[in-house]
Amino acid sequence: MYYLPRRRNNFLSIGKLQQKNLTIVFKKDTCKVYHEKKGMIMSTQMSSNRMFIISAPVIVPECLKIEKCEDTKIWHYRYRHLNWKGLNILVKKGMVRDLPELHEIEAKCKDFLLGKKHREAIPKKEKWRASEKLELIHSDQCGPIKPSSNSGIRYFMTFTDDFNRKTWIYILKEKPRAFETFKLFKILVEKESGCLTKCLRSNRGGEYTSAEFNEFCSSNGIRR
Numbered sequence: 097m098y099y100l101p102r103r104r105n106n107f108l109s110i111g112k113l114q115q116k117n118l119t120i121v122f123k124k125d126t127c128k129v130y131h132e133k134k135g136m137i138m139s140t141q142m143s144s145n146r147m148f149i150i151s152a153p154v155i156v157p158e159c160l161k162i163e164k165c166e167d168t169k170i171w172h173y174r175y176r177h178l179n180w181k182g183l184n185i186l187v188k189k190g191m192v193r194d195l196p197e198l199h200e201i202e203a204k205c206k207d208f209l210l211g212k213k214h215r216e217a218i219p220k221k222e223k224w225r226a227s228e229k230l231e232l233i234h235s236d237q238c239g240p241i242k243p244s245s246n247s248g249i250r251y252f253m254t255f256t257d258d259f260n261r262k263t264w265i266y267i268l269k270e271k272p273r274a275f276e277t278f279k280l281f282k283i284l285v286e287k288e289s290g291c292l293t294k295c296l297r298s299n300r301g302g303e304y305t306s307a308e309f310n311e312f313c314s315s316n317g318i319r320r
Contacts, residue, residue, distance in 0.1 A: 108150065168198040177205060225258060230291045232258035235298045237274055255281050274303035295319040
């Protein structure tokens with residue numbers, strides 16, 4: 097219910113009632129609300145302006161109640177979660193006019209603790225690298241690029257060998273050409289290197305997850 101002090105009537109949300117596992121039935125100009133265990137808990141007829149009016153005493157929600165808050169906590173919020181030692185320095189050096197003497201409180205501010213968290217260090221080296229050619233191929237597709245080239249090229253597709261970081265780039269007119277491009281790339285690099293493609297890593301975009309693409313990789317022993 098939306099509590100509006102200056103309005104004579106408040107609005108009752110049907111969505112909120114349903115979230116409370118209540119059943120609302122509108123039938124023959126009547127609104128009935130049912131509780132799973134208590135049965136029907138309210139019923140009302142539709143008014144002349146097509147509204148359903150329910151007479152009930154006004155209950156002030158708990159969210160409008162004011163709780164006593166300690167001075168240290170108040171000033172901690174006002175100074176963007178400044179710690180107690182910093183607040184105490186402001187008091188001792190008289191840096192803020194009329195700032196009261198503050199006392200350390202035991203309760204910890206959740207927002208302050210979250211803000212002080214540190215991100216784990218990002219490793220500078222990979223934990224695993226391919227030890228031979230074509231053991232791991234990274235692939236990605238970019239586009240559509242605007243404007244397109246004079247020949248209508250709007251996409252390009254890359255393949256990078258994790259072992260030696262060699263990269264191949266293919267230009268494409270259409271996005272669905274990714275599967276055909278990979279087959280051409282596979283034949284080319286395997287004949288040049290004498291090695292087999294063992295693993296293909298991508299961003300799992302739709303151009304890499306088609307049924308025929310997955311079937312081709314499975315039949316050729318290429319892990320995804």
